[in-house]
Amino acid sequence: MKASELFFPTLREVPSEAEVLSHQLLLRAGFIRKATAGVYSYLPLANRVLKKIMNIVREEMDRAGGQEVILPIIQPAELWKKSGRWEVYGDEMFRLKDRHNRDFALGPTHEEIITTLVDADVHSYRHLPLLLYQIQNKYRDEIRPRFGLMRGREFIMKDLYSFDIDEEGLDISYHKMYEAYNRIFQRLKLQYRVVEADSGAIGGNESHEFMVLAENGEAEIVYCKNCDYGANTEKAVCSLEEPKVTEEEQLELEKVHTPGQRTIQDLVDYMNIPKEKQIKTLIYYADEELVAAIVRGDRELNEIKFKNVLGCNQLFMADETAVKQLCSAGFGSLGPVGLPLKTYIDLEVSQMKNFACGANEDDYHFINVNLGRDFTPAGINDIRNAVAGDSCPVCSAPLYSMRGIEVGHIFKLGTKYSEVLEANYLDQKGQEKPMVMGCYGIGISRTMAAAVEQSADENGIVWPLPITPFEVIIVPVNSKNEEQMQAAWSLYEEFKQEGLETIVDDRDERAGVKFKDADLIGIPLRITIGPRSLQEKQVEVKKRSDKDIELVPLDAVSSRVKLMLKEMS
Numbered sequence: 001m002k003a004s005e006l007f008f009p010t011l012r013e014v015p016s017e018a019e020v021l022s023h024q025l026l027l028r029a030g031f032i033r034k035a036t037a038g039v040y041s042y043l044p045l046a047n048r049v050l051k052k053i054m055n056i057v058r059e060e061m062d063r064a065g066g067q068e069v070i071l072p073i074i075q076p077a078e079l080w081k082k083s084g085r086w087e088v089y090g091d092e093m094f095r096l097k098d099r100h101n102r103d104f105a106l107g108p109t110h111e112e113i114i115t116t117l118v119d120a121d122v123h124s125y126r127h128l129p130l131l132l133y134q135i136q137n138k139y140r141d142e143i144r145p146r147f148g149l150m151r152g153r154e155f156i157m158k159d160l161y162s163f164d165i166d167e168e169g170l171d172i173s174y175h176k177m178y179e180a181y182n183r184i185f186q187r188l189k190l191q192y193r194v195v196e197a198d199s200g201a202i203g204g205n206e207s208h209e210f211m212v213l214a215e216n217g218e219a220e221i222v223y224c225k226n227c228d229y230g231a232n233t234e235k236a237v238c239s240l241e242e243p244k245v246t247e248e249e250q251l252e253l254e255k256v257h258t259p260g261q262r263t264i265q266d267l268v269d270y271m272n273i274p275k276e277k278q279i280k281t282l283i284y285y286a287d288e289e290l291v292a293a294i295v296r297g298d299r300e301l302n303e304i305k306f307k308n309v310l311g312c313n314q315l316f317m318a319d320e321t322a323v324k325q326l327c328s329a330g331f332g333s334l335g336p337v338g339l340p341l342k343t344y345i346d347l348e349v350s351q352m353k354n355f356a357c358g359a360n361e362d363d364y365h366f367i368n369v370n371l372g373r374d375f376t377p378a379g380i381n382d383i384r385n386a387v388a389g390d391s392c393p394v395c396s397a398p399l400y401s402m403r404g405i406e407v408g409h410i411f412k413l414g415t416k417y418s419e420v421l422e423a424n425y426l427d428q429k430g431q432e433k434p435m436v437m438g439c440y441g442i443g444i445s446r447t448m449a450a451a452v453e454q455s456a457d458e459n460g461i462v463w464p465l466p467i468t469p470f471e472v473i474i475v476p477v478n479s480k481n482e483e484q485m486q487a488a489w490s491l492y493e494e495f496k497q498e499g500l501e502t503i504v505d506d507r508d509e510r511a512g513v514k515f516k517d518a519d520l521i522g523i524p525l526r527i528t529i530g531p532r533s534l535q536e537k538q539v540e541v542k543k544r545s546d547k548d549i550e551l552v553p554l555d556a557v558s559s560r561v562k563l564m565l566k567e568m569s
């Protein structure tokens with residue numbers, strides 16, 4: 001391929017709307033261009049990367065017994081109404097009407113489509129298990145699409161759906177997918193961790209996320225170095241520390257005047273009460289009901305855990321006006337004592353003694369509050385965010401926290417969709433039973449961005465060899481120099497014979513620009529042909545990820561390059 005013919009419009013300056021590294025670099029290196037918010041065009045270099053990622057994913061899905069299909073993007077509303085999800089995903093779903101004014105969705109996911117498809121033509125246990133997958137665009141109208149390909153409104157996903165006769169069969173399919181995903185991310189040379197994850201609204205009771213470790217990751221995980229426990233903080237279990245031996249005796253409840261004091265920190269400064277001896281009272285709407293969540297002063301409420309405890313559909317923070325109607329106090333003066341709401345306290349709070357909280361009256365707080373005597377909670381549950389330093393729920397070693405980019409998410413769905421969509425089969429005894437399902441996603445376009453996020457450096461992208469758009473770039477220092485171009489093309493022909501994906505930078509640009517662009521687009525190996533190399537019959541070979549340059553005799557370049565690529569693969 002000639003660089004002079006390749007469409008890769010590089011940019012010198014960083015586009016202002018790009019906040020994270022992968023977004024900046026994919027734009028600057030001419031891989032993507034924004035069509036509209038959260039919607040991108042993939043230019044030739046990106047397309048080459050995406051195809052390699054898809055091929056690795058396909059190979060492993062096929063190896064695990066998956067059969068590739070192509071499902072419709074246009075989905076009839078009837079299916080979503082039948083599964084009860086048409087209302088649930090109102091805002092996030094892209095919707096359209098056809099000429100007959102009928103409702104459709106642009107597919108955000110395909111449980112309804114695939115279950116209906118399988119229900120129509122699979123009726124016997126003999127046809128199960130069945131693993132069908134596709135690699136296709138998905139559409140989700142994110143409120144705030146950002147970070148380029150990491151949170152788009154149109155993105156490429158591989159989604160596989162498994163259909164089994166029972167839970168045991170599902171466990172086998174799930175394990176096959178779990179292993180296939182590990183092979184995929186290992187082959188992609190990504191640093192990742194598998195973590196327990198919340199299943200969210202999709203249903204089912206077990207799911208794992210595959211997280212590429214990156215500071216810019218939107219997700220936060222906690223993991224143990226001593227055992228292989230790892231969890232998205234949405235899901236991470238917070239076990240109770242052993243109760244402290246020193247049992248404080250209960251002190252008298254006291255109401256103190258605290259003019260203008262609102263925050264936890266205010267009380268630390270004003271009353272010298274540490275955060276660990278205070279509680280936070282947060283007011284939420286659980287569907288229509290106002291409830292209170294209480295965690296220790298230095299902790300954060302985990303809304304996913306809280307929502308799971310309440311078992312409600314919608315959970316969102318109450319605004320201050322609703323709170324003021326309740327107890328004429330603002331956010332900074334709330335507490336459970338005398339609060340006319342169901343209060344749910346975190347496990348940790350159940351062990352606290354003589355703590356401080358708002359008195360539900362502005363400028364007043366209670367101290368020496370004790371559970372049972374001063375208030376009775378409606379529930380005592382694990383509802384706080386896990387943090388680094390918590391003890392591992394499996395082996396009690398201290399947990400570490402990290403940020404991650406979710407590139408894969410696999411779920412045990414059970415019979416949620418097969419029941420509601422009547423996808424049944426006849427078992428050996430002729431009994432009609434609902435199929436037991438799993439669903440397994442990989443963000444293909446997000447994985448490309450995650451690879452950039454994880455291994456870029458100050459000069460640009462550094463592609464892992466298995467997904468690089470080209471393996472070698474040959475840079476003649478001066479494209480006007482006949483000899484140098486001659487040497488470049490003969491080397492190109494040689495590499496082509498060896499099956500090496502090579503690009504020659506034959507553009508009429510200064511050498512410095514060519515070197516900068518070679519680094520920016522992230523090609524793993526660069527061969528430089530300059531005036532000296534012709535006299536001395538040798539060329540410079542440089543790995544993208546190394547600083548040093550190696551001089552290699554012209555007649556040994558092919559074998560040396562093949563060896564270096566082998567080392568990098």
Ligand SMILES: O=C(C[C@@H]1CCCCN1)Cn1cnc2cc(Cl)c(F)cc2c1=O
Nearest residue numbers: 089092093108109140159202439440441
């Ligand atoms: O998609 C899943 C679960 C798995 C993920 C892997 C592949 C198969 N599906 C969860 N989810 C996420 N966002 C959604 C957005 C909209 Cl607008 C929707 F209508 C439905 C969903 C939805 O169901």
Ligand SMILES: [Mg+2]
Nearest residue numbers: 209406408409
């Ligand atoms: Mg997910």
